[in-house]
Amino acid sequence: MDPWLIWLIIAAVLAVAEIFTLTAALGMLSAAALVTAGSAAVGLPLPFQFLVFTVVATVTVMFVRPIALRHVLRPQVARFGVDALVGKGAYVVTEVTGQGGRVRIDGEEWTARPYDETLVIPSGTTVDVIEISGATAIVYPRD
Numbered sequence: 001m002d003p004w005l006i007w008l009i010i011a012a013v014l015a016v017a018e019i020f021t022l023t024a025a026l027g028m029l030s031a032a033a034l035v036t037a038g039s040a041a042v043g044l045p046l047p048f049q050f051l052v053f054t055v056v057a058t059v060t061v062m063f064v065r066p067i068a069l070r071h072v073l074r075p076q077v078a079r080f081g082v083d084a085l086v087g088k089g090a091y092v093v094t095e096v097t098g099q100g101g102r103v104r105i106d107g108e109e110w111t112a113r114p115y116d117e118t119l120v121i122p123s124g125t126t127v128d129v130i131e132i133s134g135a136t137a138i139v140y141p142r143d
Contacts, residue, residue: 003049007037024068028060082132090129090139096121103137105129115140 014030036053044052079086090103090112098117102109114121115130115138127139 004037004040007033007040024065029057032057085129088129090127092123092125095123110137112137112139
């Protein structure tokens, strides 16, 4: 069996293993094996093939992987949907009690309950949205 084909099989095995582990390291090693398969196809002797594999694997694992992981592990920049409403201010339209009430958040009216069930928040008060539970905003008055 030709050496370039062996390196190609190694690259494929590492790529499949990367799909199951999602560590990025095996993907980099797969890329190194792919580059080595190209160098073997050109006719590089076996010791130099191992050198090519070692150099490419080292460079990718040490320099490319940290950059890739930084992009993957970046926290979500923007919140969407009801998650975006948490922490916003709201205007109490009708008195908010443990039984219910209405608030206006960004121009939309929502049913609301106070964070502390014993609170009674009069209309006209500004409140903070603590969480969204279903279609109900859990609110707390601003001090």
